[in-house]
Amino acid sequence: MTDNQIEFYKRLAHGLALQFGPNCEVVVHDLETSDLDRSIVAIENGHVSGRKLGDGPSHVVLEALQGNKKMEDRQPYLTKSSDGKTLKSSTIFIRNDDGDAVGVLAINFDITLMKGFESILWTFIGEERSKHVDPEPITRNVGDLLDDLFNECEQVVGKPAALMTKDERIRAIGYLDRRGAFLISKSSEKACEFFGVSKYSFYSYLNEAKALAESAE
Numbered sequence: 001m002t003d004n005q006i007e008f009y010k011r012l013a014h015g016l017a018l019q020f021g022p023n024c025e026v027v028v029h030d031l032e033t034s035d036l037d038r039s040i041v042a043i044e045n046g047h048v049s050g051r052k053l054g055d056g057p058s059h060v061v062l063e064a065l066q067g068n069k070k071m072e073d074r075q076p077y078l079t080k081s082s083d084g085k086t087l088k089s090s091t092i093f094i095r096n097d098d099g100d101a102v103g104v105l106a107i108n109f110d111i112t113l114m115k116g117f118e119s120i121l122w123t124f125i126g127e128e129r130s131k132h133v134d135p136e137p138i139t140r141n142v143g144d145l146l147d148d149l150f151n152e153c154e155q156v157v158g159k160p161a162a163l164m165t166k167d168e169r170i171r172a173i174g175y176l177d178r179r180g181a182f183l184i185s186k187s188s189e190k191a192c193e194f195f196g197v198s199k200y201s202f203y204s205y206l207n208e209a210k211a212l213a214e215s216a217e
Contacts, residue, residue: 001030001041001103005094009105010042016107017044023111025049025087028094029061029104036065036183037142041103048110049081049138056142059149059179060091064101066180071101080135082144085112087135108138142184149181150194161195166205169195173202174209182206 001009006028013026025048029039039057046052057065064071074091081087087108094103139145153172154160164172173191181187192202 001032001094005103006030006041009094009103012105013042013044020109023048023109025051025108025110027051027104027106027108029057029106030102031061031064031104032102037185048085048087048108050083051138056139056145058104058106058138059136059145060106061104062145062180062183064093064104065183066178078135079108079138081138085110086115087111087138089136089138146181146184146187146190149176149179150191152179164195169197170205170208170212173205174213177206177209178213 009028013028016026017024022045025043025045027040027044027046027049028042030041031039033039033041037056038054039061040051040053040055043051043053043055060071060074071093073093074089076088076090079087079089088111089109090107092105092107093101094105096102139148150161153175156175157164157168157172159168161169161172172195176182176191181191188199188202192199195202197205
């Protein structure tokens with residue numbers, strides 16, 4: 001993002017936070033930053049998710065940094081903070097003249113109390129509730145984000161990393177690669193420890209996963 005863009009979106013974030021009050025967190029991520037661990041360039045009401053200026057990317061930001069610059073804006077969806085708050089979130093991509101995403105404007109509104117009232121109301125009414133959707137986690141830093149991705153890959157494969165076969169490890173590592181996990185600094189070392197493999201084996205599995213992905217295209 002250019003300095004002018006960052007300055008504009010800082011003012012926009014401040015205005016939105018004033019408009020909607022202290023339960024509304026507004027975050028601006030720079031997708032062109034040279035320091036992935038510090039993608040947040042503006043944040044208002046950071047107490048909502050526990051994040052601050054200079055913290056790292058979210059899952060959506062990491063996917064965009066992986067190379068999918070044509071990602072679509074996400075209309076309101078549920079997320080969850082690390083301390084258990086339920087948030088109504090929106091993700092809007094900031095684009096350059098070519099239409100490529102260069103930044104993200106994210107709005108996270110704390111609806112925890114409202115959800116509590118909803119539960120009481122549905123109990124009183126006695127009607128069947130709509131299908132439950134698990135909120136997506138909002139992480140405070142890249143370490144937490146990487147841990148979330150490791151947990152996700154175990155769920156995708158269906159077993160703990162320690163019990164995975166070679167093919168399952170390749171599948172899991174391929175999933176992590178698609179999600180942008182290896183853009184995070186020192187992620188390969190942590191992955192070796194997580195899967196219990198050597199660096200040689202890890203990079204061999206990663207290359208096999210990339211080859212499989214290319215052949216499937």
